Amino acid sequence: MKLPNKKGKFGIFGGKFAPETLMEPLAQLEKTYKEIVKSKTFQQELNIYLKVYAGRPTPLYFAKNFSERIGVKIYLKREDMAFTGAHKINNTIGQVLLAKYMGKTRVIAETGAGQHGVATSTAAALFGLKCDVYMGEIDIKRQALNVYRMKLLGANVKAVSSGTKTLKDAMNEAMRDWIATFENTHYVIGSVAGPHPYPMIVRDFQVIIGKETKKQILKIEKKLPDYLVACVGGGSNSIGLFYPFENDKNVKFIGVEGGGKGLDTDLHSATLCKGSPGILHGSLSYVLQNHDGQIHPTHSVSAGLDYPGVGPEHSFYKETGRAQYFEATDQDVLKAFHFLSETEGIIPALESSHAVAWVINNKEIFKPADIIIINLSGRGDKDVQEVANIEEGNL
Numbered sequence: 001m002k003l004p005n006k007k008g009k010f011g012i013f014g015g016k017f018a019p020e021t022l023m024e025p026l027a028q029l030e031k032t033y034k035e036i037v038k039s040k041t042f043q044q045e046l047n048i049y050l051k052v053y054a055g056r057p058t059p060l061y062f063a064k065n066f067s068e069r070i071g072v073k074i075y076l077k078r079e080d081m082a083f084t085g086a087h088k089i090n091n092t093i094g095q096v097l098l099a100k101y102m103g104k105t106r107v108i109a110e111t112g113a114g115q116h117g118v119a120t121s122t123a124a125a126l127f128g129l130k131c132d133v134y135m136g137e138i139d140i141k142r143q144a145l146n147v148y149r150m151k152l153l154g155a156n157v158k159a160v161s162s163g164t165k166t167l168k169d170a171m172n173e174a175m176r177d178w179i180a181t182f183e184n185t186h187y188v189i190g191s192v193a194g195p196h197p198y199p200m201i202v203r204d205f206q207v208i209i210g211k212e213t214k215k216q217i218l219k220i221e222k223k224l225p226d227y228l229v230a231c232v233g234g235g236s237n238s239i240g241l242f243y244p245f246e247n248d249k250n251v252k253f254i255g256v257e258g259g260g261k262g263l264d265t266d267l268h269s270a271t272l273c274k275g276s277p278g279i280l281h282g283s284l285s286y287v288l289q290n291h292d293g294q295i296h297p298t299h300s301v302s303a304g305l306d307y308p309g310v311g312p313e314h315s316f317y318k319e320t321g322r323a324q325y326f327e328a329t330d331q332d333v334l335k336a337f338h339f340l341s342e343t344e345g346i347i348p349a350l351e352s353s354h355a356v357a358w359v360i361n362n363k364e365i366f367k368p369a370d371i372i373i374i375n376l377s378g379r380g381d382k383d384v385q386e387v388a389n390i391e392e393g394n395l
């Protein structure tokens with residue numbers, strides 16, 4: 001059966017655990033989304049923008065040097081080559097175009113590091129919608145360049161001073177805004193998290209990654225891969241890659257979370273590896289929480305994985321065993337960042353470097369004929385300064 005079901009559930013996970021005031025906007029969104037996404041005009045327009053604006057399809061690249069070093073065949077799905085440098089644009093072009101079809105004049109978004117805020121601002125500029133981005137005060141200080149980028153693109157950045165002043169609080173504020181403004185505003189959530197129908201909508205806009213990959217690998221290798229490996233923050237680039245292979249039981253799904261300073265410390269963001277089922281941002285899923293259900297602070301060297309929740313479909317995959325979830329520590333990730341830069345001339349995002357690190361660390365489990373596809377979710381230019389600071393001992 002195709003999930004989620006009518007209640008927005010993936011097994012026991014997902015659903016709509018939201019205040020009454022959010023039920024009306026969610027119901028409206030679900031109804032109009034279903035109508036619009038079926039329409040040929042919408043699909044045609046979306047495909048044109050994905051192609052001529054966002055640069056799709058992205059290449060599936062055989063990483064020869066990397067393969068020789070590990071002793072298997074490794075392909076990289078080059079989402080780093082999508083416009084704005086990551087997979088996030090797939091979702092924001094889809095959702096902002098959807099907002100336009102729904103007759104909305106304004107979009108809002110939450111952002112942590114600013115990647116989703118930039119991708120939303122980009123699509124809002126393209127389609128001529130007003131854009132407000134909620135961002136925690138601490139993140140605003142940490143990510144000054146992305147704040148300026150959003151302003152440059154015509155968006156308004158709204159500082160959030162509640163809670164930990166980071167991503168989770170920005171998401172709370174965006175939801176509050178949406179409850180009051182949904183008549184003219186669409187809320188663009190950045191990953192496969194949040195209440196139904198968001199995990200489904202974001203997945204639908206990200207499955208293009210997996211669909212292209214399947215076509216490309218069948219053309220090159222005439223067979224399916226043995227492993228699909230992707231990093232997991234909220235879980236959108238990974239679910240986008242995995243989903244079209246769901247019924248291909250011999251294709252193993254590997255999700256790699258932010259191991260931070262190690263799973264035996266409190267400084268990580270490995271929600272599926274170390275969390276437990278709970279409710280966050282309107283959905284039942286794995287969460288990093290204490291005994292009272294209070295959310296744990298998280299840490300990862302990559303800002304994009306630094307989230308205490310995860311999409312409900314991943315929790316379902318974990319419970320059913322369809323996917324396996326591991327972690328890579330900050331230290332391994334920095335090594336992988338250098339490794340790919342040196343062996344292939346490709347500087348990966350620190351998020352994507354988690355997937356690269358897992359493959360390097362698990363060399364001995366592969367057979368020589370195995371085909372591994374790593375989703376290179378983004379490019380690492382945004383991280384170069386940060387890594388330089390860490391290595392100079394300034395952080």
Ligand SMILES: *Cc1c(COP(=O)(O)O)cnc(C)c1O
Pocket residue numbers: 086087088115116190191192231232233234235236237238304305349351352377378379
């Ligand atoms: C935001 C981001 C991620 C994490 O988000 P998912 O929803 O888990 O995909 C991973 N990689 C990059 C480059 C990102 O910008």
